[in-house]
Amino acid sequence: MALLEVEDIRASYGMIEALHGVSLEVEAGEVVTMIGSNGAGKSTVLRSISGLTPAHAGAIRFDGEEITHLSPVEIVARGISHVPEGRRCFPRMTVRENLELGAYLRRDDLAEDMDHVFELFPRLAEREGQAAGTMSGGEQQMLAIGRAMMARPRLLLMDEPSMGIAPILVERIYETIGEISREGTTILLVEQNALQGLAAAGRGYVIETGHIVLSGPADTLGDDPKVKEAYLGA
Amino acid sequence: MSAGPEKAAAPKPAPEVPIRAEGLTKKFGGLTAVSDVDLELRAGEIAAIIGPNGAGKTTFFNMLTGLYRPTSGRIRRGQRDITRARPDQITALGVARTFQNIRLFPTMTARQNVMIGRHSRMRAGIFGSIFRPPWVRNEEREVWERAAEELRFVGLKPELLDRPSTALSYGDQRRVEIARALASDPEILLLDEPTAGMDPRESGELADFVLRIREERKLSILLIEHDMKVVMGISDRVTVLDHGELIAEGDPAAVREDPKVIEAYLGRGATA
Amino acid sequence: MPVAFAIHDLSADGSLVRIGNNLKDGISNGAIWALVALGYTMVYGIVELINFAHGEVFMIGSFIAFAAFGWLGLDLTTAIPLLILGLALTLLISAIASGALNGMIEKVGYRPLRDAPKLAPLITAVGFSFILQNVGVLWLGGSQVSVPDLIGSQNLLFEVGGIDITNGDALSILTTIPLVLGLTLFIDRARMGKAMRATAQDPDAARLMGIDVDKTISATFLIGGVMAGAAGLIYALYQTTIWFHQGFEAGLIAFTAAVMGGIGNLRGAVVGGLIIGCIQQISDNRIGPEWTPVIVFAFLVLVMLVRPRGLLGEETRQAG
Amino acid sequence: MSSVLERARRIDQRFLVAAAILFAVLLPFFFDSGSPFMDDAVLALAYVVMALGLNVIVGFAGLLDLGYVAFFAIGAFTMGWLGSTFYSESNGGDGIHILVTGAASNLPGIHINFLLVLVAAVVFTTIAGVIIGLPTLRLRGDYIAIVTLAFGEIIGQVAANGDQIKIGPIWDATLGKLPLIPDLGSSATLTRGKLGISPVDKIDLPFMDPFTSLNSRPWYFVALGLVLLVLFVNVRLRDSRLGRAWLALREDEVAAISMGIPTVKTKLMAYGTGAALGGMSGAFLGSFLNTVNASQFEFLFSIFILAMVILGGLGSVWGVVIGAILLSYVNSWLIPDVLNGLPGQLGLDFDLTQVSFAIFGFILVIVMILRPEGLIPERSRKQEMHGIGAGDTAGAGTDVELGEAG
């Protein structure tokens, strides 16, 4: 049984359906990347899993339990953390406060996790007392990932960690993603930056206009001409 | 006021460069969304702006249409400096647009939406609206018919004309949005991801339609687009933005082979 | 304007005593506005709603305090230790009751409308404001009611450099300071306080942290109401007169203070409240008390038009 | 339910309108011309005019105006200034009389024919509307509500303290020297404060006997005439280029301005029109109530009128008419005369009149929560209020910096 099973979900914004039946699986310990161009529905898949845009049809199961209609709070409590598109750090809070909020549902001691995040991202340790809104995009991305890690998630959802970030930092972030995966956290990643995203993953899905059109091992998927075609045209 | 309305002025001969951005920059707080971009749209061409998510394309559009005020740089419409002009003034100068996430007026019918697009070319003021003299009646009737005409032009089925816009299919809503933009008799049409959310067949149809618009309406089109098939198929020139900066410009084929572009899209090592 | 009057005072008699006394009165008046403004700014910060009924919650707080004096048998003959105990108890009663009232209004009037157009909850807020005003009218009648002057509000406590500090001044300032400090500490440090700030800054991201946004919003209303209830007690003791209409003006003043300070900014709201208190005092003295409401409203308009994002720094929610 | 609505829709609307007007015209002939019912009817019609004016602002343009009483005040003061003995020293004490007959023509002060006063009231309130609106209408929706409220309060306070504002000397030193503009006398003040300007000239129309406070019938017909005029304006504006533009701005401001609709100018037209209509009704009420008194111009009044618009249905012309008539009678008849003792019968120790404003507050709350589109909804509002397609328009004003005028 996979850790996460998404079965034929549909989700809409108002009158417009963004997902027309999407299915995917993520096994425990895996890194899975979903790629696709803008507006294909990548973010919506993640939002449906974390309960922000609940699916109105289909089912989402986490560790065997159906979570389709749970509230975001209950989903976080079950061990799914979501690093949202555009990072969404709390701009007028310090780095430390952002990290503390990541562990909002935990009542135990945070010191160890805090140290761990600072280990992953030494840059954050330097800026511990700085307001998140004043940091660069890359630093905010680090913070958003660190914040999600503070909940000790079993599954980490990441939405375009490379978006709008200088290439050097993108590499730095992907290195850390690898580290997080090696430590045993399962990751579902969504990327527009296809090769970058697939390079970090074991398996991949390609999504186009609300449908999964392709799936397979990440290394073969990256070479598939269809991917290039989808992005850059034939 | 007492004189009858003039007929909508015949389109003036298009100036050499209908719209031009010079060193356009927009900062939000510490973030630079668009950085020192020069771009011009030539008369009668279809130009595309492409780039990954968050590259600053829509911000650029919003500056051209007056929704955002540039932090620095200039925008010229022909000979005129419109850097600080209001959106309605820019529309009146013949610039019309659509939105990435369709922004039709939800409770209005398709026809009413298109009639709004005609607003800047109408003259009825408060007294005209209240007393409705003959010229206002004529104006209303003309706009009423013109709206139907535009909707026919974009291919909306006649029976959908007076349906609320929210009751229309996604593709029809896109069509209505374009009709609404065309209703203002623009010389320049800005399309923000016109194929977003369409399947390949619909996208192809739309691409053909954009070409037809240019043919029949003799206007210049600037579009933001993600669907590379569409971009490659119809644009005369492509400009690539990444991180708010212009990284490449040229004809589609050349841009597609530009390593900087491939890297921006597919990531490092893609060209290796 | 205050500066101009200060200069005029100096050039007239070379003394700062008068302006000093004015500022002192302004600060003790303004401290009450500050407490009311805190609730305003917290609520606006988190749900972007002008809680028009907030001033009325403050008024009801005053009324409850007045009633509590009766229940507890506090009057001018009560011995001082008992009086202090009784007032502390009253503070508790009126703060909790006002908090509960504000929370109830949120649940009944605003929560069902969270996804409606923005003007809808504002209209219900106006409706609640009227309902509460009428409750006030039924409770204590249509005009000002005298409250026993338990603390000898106008009695001189001490004098510094010609500035008279009365019992009322001391009460107002000395109650407000710990309340404001306590609240800022709570918002800064407490788990719920952090949840409030997170929700105010980005509700969706807050959900992803596991924060129950509905509960957090309720808590914000509750705490805002508690502050208003405390302000209600202080007002009753300081002014020694209460009436159903006191909340209307207080609400508008508090809203102005909140906007001045930058919506969502607690310290800003407090400073805004104090500034308006001083403006009122100076206007009372220099232009005439009957014109003070006009001055305050004109100031409100000016603030909204000139600096809708606040004089003291921007703290509005930024898009994603 | 829906079948009833369907049937109602099928009935030719024009016929319904004609029947309603006929009914309104015939109504006074079934009642004693001086009966309280007729008095209440005149008030109700004046409130219909007010509510339709506010409907242009709140219903059509979607601008929540909490200070509509300002226009009532300015309209009423126009009547007080130009139709009473208030400026008794004007024209050297001889007074000014323009097209007035009867008692007023011999009194000191300014006495100008009601129809001219009505025009002046429209001019004054429109100017005031533009002055208030120009800076205000750039703000976001909820801020507009508060700023208009503040303006309403300022005007009320100035009315209350206006007896301290001596306009005579300034007037006479500047305007009074011009030809055709009379002096006001050195002691002329802006208002008479809480003392109120009273009595006020009665309406004086050509070919009609002078109006008296004892015979409500002529007042009724004048008010009905104003209602018809204002209805005409409402209906015409709703179905016009402007009406469409208001709807567009309401639904998606960013899209609307991108389609070439100038925000401030378009909103200003709504605000100015609403102001003018409120001013007309204000002038009428000044004469009908026979007093222009600062205590009339309170926030309560703004909310009273707002409740009519909301109960009837924001933007729904006929709904607003019904809402205004209903609430007006609830206020002047149902609460005080019919149900006043109800709480007493239930063993409660108060009269219903004591809670009349809680009742209006309650109406606001209940309507917003249960039926936000009002009794007779306007189609687009109904969808909006139930969140269909309203989408991200709520925040639309905030994520765009609008260019300033100029």
Next chain:
Amino acid sequence: MSQRRSGLLAAGVAVVALSFGLAACGGSDDDGGGSGSGTGANEVSIYSSFPLQGASRPTGISLQNGVQLALEQAGNKAGGVDINFVPLDDSTAQAGEWTPEAESANAKKAVQDDSAVAYIGTYNSGAAAISIPILNEAGLAMLSPGNTAVGLTSDAPGADTGIGEPDIYYPTGERNYARIVPKDTVQGAALAGLMDEDGCTKVGVLNDNEVYGKGLAANVIDAGSKFDYEFADGGAIDTQAANFRSTAKDFASQGVDCFVFGGITASNAVQLYKDMGAAMPDAKLYGPDGVGDSDFAGGLPADVASRTKVTVPTLSQEAYGKEGAKFFKDYAAKFGEDENKIGPFAIYGYEAGKLILDVLDRAEDPTNRADVVKAMFDTKDRNSILGKYSIDENGDTTLTDYGVFDIKNGDLTFDEKISAKPST
């Protein structure tokens, strides 16, 4: 839609309209009210209009009760006709005081009732300014037990002759309004004289910007000009203000040692006197009849109350002799009040009722409005519970007695009687 259907509907509407109209008014369609001719019926209506809500409620209630008592004692009969008493309220709960709309509606209600022959009211002079002209047009007699503003009846000092007082209130040119309380030139002189007796040197004056308060303040200043003390005129107050401490401090710094307020209790008078008393710990405080009620007297703290004197056109209960004693006893019994705590205005309400009964007796036709007005103005040397008085051609009483009241234990207690002589 078919033509037939519209026709049916039209008929339906017409029928509904007809039946609605007929049912509502019983078909009467004559020109309502004000005809002046007697109806020949043997029942007349007497209206009263007093504020029954807000701070003026105690006064309004005692006035209304007084009228009611007088009428009931006469068996609701006078001049051979039955009397139907219709008490009205000219205040609203929300305003907490009288409102122009309410007073205007009351006056119209009376005017439109063909059986109405007298209107007893108002308490507030501002309200009278609204209703006098309306009643005047209908020729309906109005009798006030409470209005003291000068301009309602005469152009003596205190009247605003600029706007044409008092004539503007009488559009027909005929007088229809009389009062049994002395006008404020009398009270102004009483207060001014009292302050002179008490040795004031500088008198602070404020008013509440209403017809009564503003006029009274002007009358006090006018009457006080012949004495040695000075005035500090602070003008009008904002009655909605939370406190008046800055004005009080301002007076204190000017060396004010006496303070008088032209206004009523509903104008936030308690807070005003509290703040004045606190800022000027030695000053003497004076109030007019507008604050002569239990809300005011009971609201003041003891140290302020002990320095406050109130003038009321009423005397001690003993001063009214046997008839008075009986009145107070009856009133207390009927309305369940403590005989010693009856509001000072109750007796004026009572006398207003008595006078109207007398007027109806004397009127040629008590159902004819003009006759009633004539009889009211014909009141000469009437021996009343208040003493012997006449109504002059302006409608003013010839009484000039004022009582000075102290406040003891929160109650107004009679101190002395002053007979003031106004300067004009």
